[in-house]
Amino acid sequence: MAVPHHLEHLINPKFKSAFVDSYGFTEDEYALLLSYFDLKYVKKKEFYARAGIVCKHKTYLNKGCMRNFTIDEQGHERVLFFHFEDWWVGDFDSFYSGKPSVCNFQALEDCEILEITQKDFNYLKTRIPKLNIWLADKHTKKAIANSQKMVEIKTLSLEERYERLLCQEPEVVNRIPLQYIASYLNVEPQSLSRVRKNIQCKKK
Amino acid sequence: MAVPHHLEHLINPKFKSAFVDSYGFTEDEYALLLSYFDLKYVKKKEFYARAGIVCKHKTYLNKGCMRNFTIDEQGHERVLFFHFEDWWVGDFDSFYSGKPSVCNFQALEDCEILEITQKDFNYLKTRIPKLNIWLADKHTKKAIANSQKMVEIKTLSLEERYERLLCQEPEVVNRIPLQYIASYLNVEPQSLSRVRKNIQCKKK
DNA sequence: CGAAATATTTAACCTATGTTAAAAAACGAC
DNA sequence: GTCGTTTTTTAACATAGGTTAAATATTTCG
Numbered sequence: 401m402a403v404p405h406h407l408e409h410l411i412n413p414k415f416k417s418a419f420v421d422s423y424g425f426t427e428d429e430y431a432l433l434l435s436y437f438d439l440k441y442v443k444k445k446e447f448y449a450r451a452g453i454v455c456k457h458k459t460y461l462n463k464g465c466m467r468n469f470t471i472d473e474q475g476h477e478r479v480l481f482f483h484f485e486d487w488w489v490g491d492f493d494s495f496y497s498g499k500p501s502v503c504n505f506q507a508l509e510d511c512e513i514l515e516i517t518q519k520d521f522n523y524l525k526t527r528i529p530k531l532n533i534w535l536a537d538k539h540t541k542k543a544i545a546n547s548q549k550m551v552e553i554k555t556l557s558l559e560e561r562y563e564r565l566l567c568q569e570p571e572v573v574n575r576i577p578l579q580y581i582a583s584y585l586n587v588e589p590q591s592l593s594r595v596r597k598n599i600q601c602k603k604k
Numbered sequence: 605m606a607v608p609h610h611l612e613h614l615i616n617p618k619f620k621s622a623f624v625d626s627y628g629f630t631e632d633e634y635a636l637l638l639s640y641f642d643l644k645y646v647k648k649k650e651f652y653a654r655a656g657i658v659c660k661h662k663t664y665l666n667k668g669c670m671r672n673f674t675i676d677e678q679g680h681e682r683v684l685f686f687h688f689e690d691w692w693v694g695d696f697d698s699f700y701s702g703k704p705s706v707c708n709f710q711a712l713e714d715c716e717i718l719e720i721t722q723k724d725f726n727y728l729k730t731r732i733p734k735l736n737i738w739l740a741d742k743h744t745k746k747a748i749a750n751s752q753k754m755v756e757i758k759t760l761s762l763e764e765r766y767e768r769l770l771c772q773e774p775e776v777v778n779r780i781p782l783q784y785i786a787s788y789l790n791v792e793p794q795s796l797s798r799v800r801k802n803i804q805c806k807k808k
Numbered sequence: 809c810g811a812a813a814t815a816t817t818t819a820a821c822c823t824a825t826g827t828t829a830a831a832a833a834a835c836g837a838c
Numbered sequence: 839g840t841c842g843t844t845t846t847t848t849a850a851c852a853t854a855g856g857t858t859a860a861a862t863a864t865t866t867c868g
Contacts, residue, residue: 472759480754493748502755536740539747544697546750550684551706553757554790555676558825578846586758591825593847762855782816795855797817815864822857833846838839 410439411514412462414486419534429528436520442466442511448489449505455494456518461487464511465571467580468503479583482508482572488538489513508576553586559595561585614643615718616666618690623738633732640724644717646670652693652709652717659698659705660722665691668715669775671784672707683787686712686776692742693717700743712780757790763799765789 411434419425419433439462442448448466449455461483468481468489480503483489494501495518516524525531552561562585566573572581582592615638623629623637643666646652652670653659665687672685672693684707687693698705699722720728729735756765766789770777776785786796 470755470759472755474759476759478755478758480751480758492744493751496744497748532736532740536736536743539740540696540700540743543743543747543750544701546747546754547684547697550750550754550757551674551676551682553754554682554684555674555678555680588826589846590827590848594825597847792856793816794818794857798855801817809868811866811868813864813866815862817862818860820858822855823853824856825852825854827850827852829849831846831848833844835842835844837842 408434410462410512412486415460415462415514423530423534425528425530429530432527433524433531436524437514437516440513440515442507442513444507444510447504447506448511448513449491449501449503451502451504452500454498455491455501457490457515458495458518458521459488459490459516460514461485461489462512462514464507464509465575466505466507466511467576468505469583470502470504477583478586479580482569482576482580482584484571484575492539492542508580558585558587558591559598562592562595563599612638614666614716616690619664619666619718627734627738629732629734633734636731637728637735640728641718641720644719646711646715646717648711648714650711652711652715653695653705653707655706655708656704658702659695661694661719662699662722662725663692663694663720664718665689665693666716666718668711668713669779670709670711670715671780671788672709673787674706674708681787682790683784686773686780686784686788688775688779696743696746712784762789762791762795763802766796766799767803 419430463485466483467479469477469479471477491501491503579589582589623634667689670687671683673681673683675681693709695705695707783793786793
């Protein structure tokens with residue numbers, strides 16, 4: 401359900417700031433960009449995107465949270481990332497390559513999203529060349545985030561990873577059900593539950 | 605040790621092809637680009653780059669192979685990637701952000717590299733705007749490669765990962781000592797040796 | 809070529825996490 | 839608020855991979 405853009409006050413101010421403050425978009429450029437976005441809603445538990453389908457939108461998560469997960473050969477769901485307000489969601493690999501996505505995106509809370517089609521986005525890149533730099537930066541930061549996650553998985557025990565999560569991504573611990581956190585940390589819910597108990601015992 | 609560029613015949617033809625064929629560089633643009641690169645050598649076991657130092661070059665691996673590894677809090681080395689001929693090496697996170705690198709690059713064979721400084725590279729980006737697209741693509745592909753690695757670590761057993769390596773990255777199995785492959789697969793050398801033995805038994 | 813250093817394999821034992829199953833707690837629709 | 843569903847916790851047992859140590863095999867270099 402698209403919403404007219406005079407409802408701009410609904411949009412997280414960080415959305416504008418990212419373009420105007422961080423990348424020097426003019427007010428006109430920002431207004432042009434925004435005019436191509438639609439505001440939509442995804443209800444809790446609904447899927448925003450599914451594996452097997454090509455990702456044809458750039459999507460800003462304005463409110464709520466989603467999990468990004470794949471399904472492996474044995475049919476297990478594996479959570480790759482959680483996304484909260486002010487994140488860009490969607491499989492940029494698929495968006496970039498045109499290949500079917502391997503990721504599913506499911507709302508874990510009622511969500512509001514800002515969506516632009518690939519076609520409009522590509523058109524805008526010709527009108528606003530700064531958008532290319534913005535995009536390249538997004539990719540770079542994504543690559544870095546992935547590298548760091550990889551090193552963490554490689555070097556830390558489950559207990560260490562969970563404690564790091566408590567410090568560094570408290571939103572995840574506060575807003576996400578245990579079963580998905582377990583999948584994110586690459587273990588079974590029972591194992592994470594066990595670790596949680598151990599940590600509580602230590603504190604006493 | 606820099607080498608004059610009339611020694612162009614030393615350079616892997618894929619180097620030129622990547623720019624000219626894949627990104628539409630003109631002959632002049634390619635010649636300009638090449639003129640800023642130095643051909644250097646890194647002997648087997650020598651370090652090309654070390655953690656803690658900011659990465660100030662874009663570096664093309666013309667011949668040989670390197671391992672890219674970090675050292676975790678317990679002092680364990682963790683191999684993140686192997687690089688062979690026709691790969692770009694170096695910590696692009698550090699290159700991009702200006703922060704000290706967390707990666708070490710060590711030659712596992714005698715290597716030839718083509719190196720350009722960050723300063724020259726940034727200058728060339730203004731002369732050849734296509735270079736921005738080239739760079740953005742590199743970052744995107746890096747992000748994708750990292751995502752895929754993450755999914756593999758999350759979803760496959762050691763034996764499955766090793767068998768995948770045999771099929772998909774035979775160069776690694778053929779050219780890299782076991783201890784580094786083990787680190788790459790995130791296990792101890794003893795465990796990989798055990799798995800190798802199991803696989804041999806199955807074949808008989 | 810031969811000695812020393814380094815890398816790989818083997819084996820015995822240990823531990824973290826998986827597996828299965830069931831109980832307890834929390835959530836959600838009516 | 840209550841009943842049925844879903845999620846989390848607990849427990850007993852199984853197993854992949856870690857740890858330690860020692861035996862082989864391979865490489866390096868004088």
